[in-house]
Amino acid sequence: MTDAPHTDLLTLAQDAARRAGELLRDGRPADLAVAATKSSPIDVVTEMDIAAEKLITDLISEQRPDDGFLGEEGASIEGTSGVRWVIDPLDGTVNYLYGLPTWSVSIAAEQDGETVVGVVAVPMRGETFHAVRGAGAWARGSWDGERRLTCRPTAPLEQSLVSTGFNYVTEVRTHQAEVARRLIPLLRDIRRGGSAAIDLCDLAAGRLDGYYERGLNAWDFAAGDLIAREAGALTGGRPGERPSRDLTVAATPGVFEPLQQLLEDFGAWHD
Numbered sequence: 001m002t003d004a005p006h007t008d009l010l011t012l013a014q015d016a017a018r019r020a021g022e023l024l025r026d027g028r029p030a031d032l033a034v035a036a037t038k039s040s041p042i043d044v045v046t047e048m049d050i051a052a053e054k055l056i057t058d059l060i061s062e063q064r065p066d067d068g069f070l071g072e073e074g075a076s077i078e079g080t081s082g083v084r085w086v087i088d089p090l091d092g093t094v095n096y097l098y099g100l101p102t103w104s105v106s107i108a109a110e111q112d113g114e115t116v117v118g119v120v121a122v123p124m125r126g127e128t129f130h131a132v133r134g135a136g137a138w139a140r141g142s143w144d145g146e147r148r149l150t151c152r153p154t155a156p157l158e159q160s161l162v163s164t165g166f167n168y169v170t171e172v173r174t175h176q177a178e179v180a181r182r183l184i185p186l187l188r189d190i191r192r193g194g195s196a197a198i199d200l201c202d203l204a205a206g207r208l209d210g211y212y213e214r215g216l217n218a219w220d221f222a223a224g225d226l227i228a229r230e231a232g233a234l235t236g237g238r239p240g241e242r243p244s245r246d247l248t249v250a251a252t253p254g255v256f257e258p259l260q261q262l263l264e265d266f267g268a269w270h271d
Contacts, residue, residue, distance in 0.1 A: 006116050006132050009083070009109040013119040014130060016059045017105045020052040020089055021123035024105070027051070028096065045090075045097050049073055052089035056107065060085055072219045084110045088219040092195030101125060106197040108222035118223030120197045129201040129227050137204050137230035149231040152206040154254030155188075160209035162251075162259065163191040163199045167215045176214060179268045186262065196248070200224025203250055204231035210251030210259050214269055221248050236260065238269055246270075 027048060053073040060067060068079025071087040085107065090096060092103030101124030109117040116133045127141040129149070137149040164180060166173045180190055191208070193199050197220065199211045204227045221243050225235050234256035237244045247269040249260045263269070 006109075006111075006135075009117045010119070010130060010132055012060060012063060013085075013107045013109060013117055014121075014128065016056045017107050017119045017121035017128065019059065020055050020105045021121040023055055024048055024052055024090060024096070024103075025123040028099075045093055048096075049090045049093065052105065053087060056087055056089060056105075057085075070218060072217065082112050086110060086115075086219050086222040088197065091197045091220060092193075095194045100194070102193050102195050102198055104195050104197045104201075106219065106223045108219075108226065110222070115222055115226045118226035120201050120223050120227065122198055122201070127201075129204065129224075131204075131227040131230040133226065133230070135230070137227045139201070139205060149204045149227070150206065151204055151228070151231045151233045151252050152209055154252045155209055157186060157255060157258050159188050160251075160255050160259070161188050161191065162210040162212065162255075163193055163202070163208050164211065165192060165194065165196060165199070165213040165216075172215065175270075176268070179263070179266045182266050183262060196220040197224040200228045200235075200250055203233055203252075204228045210249070210255045212247065212249045212259065212263055212268065214247050215245055216243070216248050217245065225250065239264055 050073045053071045057069055066079055066081040068084035069077045088106040091106050096103040105121045107119045108115050118131045120129045127139060129139045131137040138146045139149055140146055166176050184190055196213055196216055201224055202208050203211050225243055228250045229235055233250050234253050235243055235250040237247045251259050
């Protein structure tokens with residue numbers, strides 16, 4: 001059972017994610033990816049990103065004025081309530097720019113430093129994922145009603161489908177490509193979706209066996225990490241550490257440790 005405060009936080013996060021998703025979906029210009037100048041589409045995406053974060057923070061602040069915020073687009077408020085909202089208003093910016101459907105709105109609520117609520121809305125899929133700590137992970141989509149999420153049964157590493165992401169800094173991306181090259185012969189295959197939050201939710205939904213990425217910020221993984229864990233996945237960073245900018249790893253229980261060890265052996269956390 002979830003306690004009332006966490007239920008209230010979940011309801012608020014779901015409402016904010018839905019509204020921000022609608023803003024981003026309905027406000028995206030149809031010709032965004034073929035704008036006349038290089039700066040124009042980037043500027044429009046930045047404006048949409050900022051507008052979505054402002055919608056989220058304004059909505060939450062109206063109901064919970066004492067809460068803190070940490071957002072990708074600059075929201076940074078300490079708050080006095082013990083609750084902090086960790087927000088990525090548009091995860092998958094390049095996908096959004098190009099008109100690809102794999103982008104999301106990610107909202108997590110922390111209570112005294114621990115994530116207690118996570119919501120990830122994927123408007124172009126018509127799916128929303130959510131979790132409350134200790135109450136499982138759930139999703140709504142094209143199916144009827146809410147569906148409880150459970151990660152896949154553990155497969156041998158060589159039969160595992162693993163997703164990852166790449167940094168926008170050329171040197172870092174080149175190193176990440178080398179790590180992926182070494183991993184590919186040891187796995188079923190590798191996918192690159194473009195939204196960390198969606199990758200973590202797809203792991204929770206049984207669509208992946210594992211996921212890893214270097215260079216993520218708290219807002220990239222806060223909600224998805226909770227959703228994956230509540231669906232039975234294991235998550236972490238380098239061995240013995242929590243997810244961080246150095247490395248974020250998530251996988252089904254039998255895949256997690258061997259994948260994490262390979263990433264350590266291959267130096268996935270540094271250039």
